[in-house]
Amino acid sequence: MVYPQAADKGLTFTVPPVDLSDTVLTGDELRLNQILINLLSNAVKFTPEGGTIRLEIRQLWRRPGRVRLRFTVSDTGVGMSEAFLGHIFDPFEQEDGRRAGGGTGLGMPITRNLVTLMGGTISVKSRPDQGSTFTVELDFDLPDRGNAAPEQKLHAIQSLKVLVADDDRDSCIHASLLLQNLGIDSDWVQTGRECVEKVRAAHRSGTDYDVCLVDWRMPDMDGIEATRRMREAVGPDTLIIIITAYDWGAIEQSARAAGANAFLSKPIFASTLYNALLAVTGIEKAVLCPNPGGSLRRPQLAGRHVLLVEDNEINREIAMELLKMVEITVDYAGDGQEAVDKFLAFGDNYDLILMDVQMPVMDGYRATQAIRRSGHPRAGSIPIIAMTADAFHEDVVRATEAGMDGHLAKPIDPERLYQTLAERFAEDK
Template sequence: MKKLNVTQEDAMIKKTTWIGMVSLLILLSLFLLVTIFSTSKLTSQVKLIAEHPFTVNGDISDVKTNLALMRLRAERLQSYNQPEDVAKVKEALDEIYVSMEALLDEIDDLYLGPDDDMDALRLSFHEIRNAQEDLLEFAALPSSTTDVIAAYEEEQLYHLYEKLEQNAQHILSYVRNTQQNIFTSADHLGKSSLVWSIIIIIAVTLGLFFFQYAIRKMSLRLYEKNRQFELLSDTVDEAFLIFGNDPGRCDFVSGSAERVLGLPAGSLKEDRLLIYQHMNAATAEQIHNELYSDTKTSLDTMIEYQHPQYPEPRWLQLHSYRITENTDTKYILTMTDCTEERRSAQALQDALVSAQNANNAKRDFLSRMSHEIRTPMNAIIGMVTIAAASINNRSRVEDCLDKIGYSSKHLLMLINDVLDMSRIDSNRVKLNKEPFELYQFLNNFVSVVYPQASSKGLNFSEKSIGFSEHTTYLGDSLRLNQILLNLTSNAIKFTPRGGTVRLEVFHLPPRGNNSWIRFVVSDTGIGMNEDALERLYTPFEQADASISQKYGGTGLGMSITQNLVSLMGGFIDVKSKPDEGTTFTVELPFEHSDVDLQPYHEGVLESLKVLVADDEQDICEHTTLLLERLKIQAEWVLNGIEAVEKVAAAQEEGHAFDVCFIDWKMPDIDGLETTRRIRAKVGRDTPIIIISAYDWSDIEEEARAAGADAFITKPLFQSSLYNALVSVTNGAFGMSRSKEENTGNSLQGMRILLAEDNELNMEIAVTLLEMNGAKVESAANGQEALERFSKTEPGYFDAILMDVQMPVMDGCEAARQIRACRRRDAGSIPIIATTANAFQEDVSAVLAAGMDAHISKPLDIKQLCKILSQVHSG
């Protein structure tokens, strides 16, 4: 392209542009300097406040507090002036004097006012100290009575207290005035900075407008000069060449050729044969022959073209036209990139295959779910039939009911897995951010998992490492429980009898504002191969068909687990080998919470001295750690003989153990023999608690005869150790359960209106509520519930249970109309939605209709009672 000449106008625009840019840089630099100066000034003033007035203000407050304590301790002598009382008061005053001296020194260093103020304050303190020391000597005299001491204090000390108070207040007033002056100066500085910032910003804005105007004017000139070229090159989607019989050369090459073919237009104009270099030889020869064939006047074909700018081949639709005028022959060759169209066609084909695969997956899933659902349903129907046939056999009926309950929970678990997967796929999973105490969480979790492992004959262990005393975090503990339960349930399921399942929890170094916790679940089970690991997190997938047939399951658990870990901002890793076991590692971020969720008072057992005897060192160390967290002095030994010797030695030295934890199964002498020998040494004064990983009911009589006071089952938790210690110390330490825990979630005295259109569901709900002490009145739909509520006196009903999907009037509309009633309890009566809909938007809909809470069917009576108790009392 011919180079454009620069006109005088262009030169002027460029000069103006440079001047504008330099001016903007100067203004921005000035703005930066003003900002730096203001920030530096404010920083120095803030530092001044922090180092001087603020600290002195706090110290003066502490001085006043100490003055009050000194006065209080001295006045105690009016009631207690025995020598030991005087000594205690002196000891307390000495501690306050030390604190006061430190405060006065710090105030002296930081106080910005006159030195005379500090001299007066320090002098007042020393006068009080001297007077109080005289008072102590006077109070110790046998002749000093209460009235005499009181009179002495009033005469010698009270005016000194007031003097010190006045001196402190004088300094405090000066400090506050100093703070106010600094704040006023900072305010003036801020206003000045704001004014200068506004001026500079206005100047910058005007400069930008001018700069934009100059740029736009230059752009319009350039655009006009190049418009025709851009129209030809950019708006045509085809590359086209016009050439004659001259070998290699082209008369015209479109500007779009470089985009379509990846070759410069100038190069193609000189040598059109360059395009053949990017085709295979057979295709190039075929096009060349057909192009110059005497029998064909046109060419239409699809070729594969290796575009220089793309790693994968492109597909070009090639058309040629031969035009002959007189004896002059011209050829027009057009080439259109059809790669995207072919990809779209391939995508449609792939979508068809995917749809077929999805249909097959759906069929397989439905088949598997049919099997999974029919298994508990078969158990429920079968057990109902057996129970009906054995109605007079109470033990058989109870066994059937237990199995029906277990199968029902299994069925509900299947439904919940499918719902969780649906929520995850539609991005409707909401995480709750609530405080939870980690050790309580682990205690509750292990108490659920441990019996499952024990019933299968597995060894289960739990260990937490690296945590401080403060272990309350913010997070979704229910989702965390779901993650760990999925992992441990699989570990228990796929580990044969005699194997081991471990849960290890590690505190990791913080990253950013979050604490990170690592959860490791390992087992010695059947393990997985590489192929199974690749498909581990795919929904509805299991290692192979035999897994589903042998162990059951929907194949959703690990997919749900991975998605939940991702939603919580963590990650999951797995290592496994066939027949060697599997290890899952989950790392999750949590924020620390200041909420205290301890179920007991810290330090209430700190006076106890406890001995732990177990042949497993890990258990000894873990138990000792739990006891030390309760502020209990704990020691441990690894066998019964050492335990007996240690207890006897402590007794002789006068530092006897208050409680002993003795493991039942130990190699040299067992726990019962150890208990007998300890009793022989120290008698019945020291409570002994037997530790057992087994059912201790068979040995209870023998153990108590040997001298055991209580029993505790492995694994040991902080809460179980606490409760055991409180038990054997006859409640002398610790905190009893709350009234709510003792009484449960009783509904005694509550009158409830139940709206339910299904007769069977109504019967179940009425029976469960009445079993818990409530009086129930029922309605078959929302309209009937509204009429029953309207006809009763205010306060007649304590709560309303409202089904959502009902004929005549649904639950949401009924709730809205109840809230709109003109009676004093219409806006306050608790309304709880009961529905089979379990998605978040369903919960939001019932809350928007004016209901107070939501509970999903099937009804959990404990949860329902808890909600009713909460909304009724709240």
């Protein structure tokens, strides 16, 4: 969700995992996403072009059945004064001038409350013009090993010789650790040129690499060019997987033309790496992660027309992309008053309204009431679904009292979104 926003703004965004011995954890996925999206959205918003954003995920300790992780979101943005830091978790606080430009000021208090409810801690360090660093520590349960990979498959891939190429040292170490946990010895390099030379040298000595994991974006030579040069040197013998944090849809054609066999999303997790190795080596016919840029097969949603009401630009673009992925046509409004005006003008075209709650000019509750009380023929029948970071019982009740038909917690969980829309459209038949 964050990578495209950072790229469009000219920011460098990295997500290095550090010292992670386990990547399959049991916890509140939705709330963790909400915490991280809130922090990262602010980092994108307040970091000027050419800046850097980093989400480091570090394992602090591991005990039987339990692990603690530290999530550190740092940026090179405008920063905050020491005086303001004392009030950053107070509702509706926003530093004058320096951090102007959007939001209700509720993001940080909600984030702190979620961290506290999950039994964790959150802290912040910042200086004007020197960026900000938010640190969140949370505990997670470790699932049992009952769904571990079958032994025969592990034995088959343990004979592989793998090379990792990534300019980020932590990413190289993390990938090597995951491979080691699968029983695979690996080498790693930090430039495209080193990668090509190492593959060439192994080929000359008759000790070819079976698989090469190549980062798409490296400063000296990108992954596509490295792939092309490796293919020229060794032919089809070494299998090449392009690893990228971005949507690989834009590069898939050129990467495959250069000789890439598959793609893998960053950050890399044990399950996705395992499946990728099975797939490219033919050890077992496995399904790779769906292409983030691809269209999901949900025929019951295709062709529908939704009005999305959201004042936050990043949240709006994420939601629009999720809707377009299932072939839903999207119109949008930036506040409640604009939503009312669009409904009165084009209400017959919309099948459903997704309504943010906290917005300037007119909030989602008032906008819903205005729509329901309007004289439009569909005023009482068009489904209106609330979208809000406030997911407590009283918020759901308030949404219902305002005339809304459902409630989605933010950040939006794609499966929950699609399921909610499918159920609502089915009721309208």
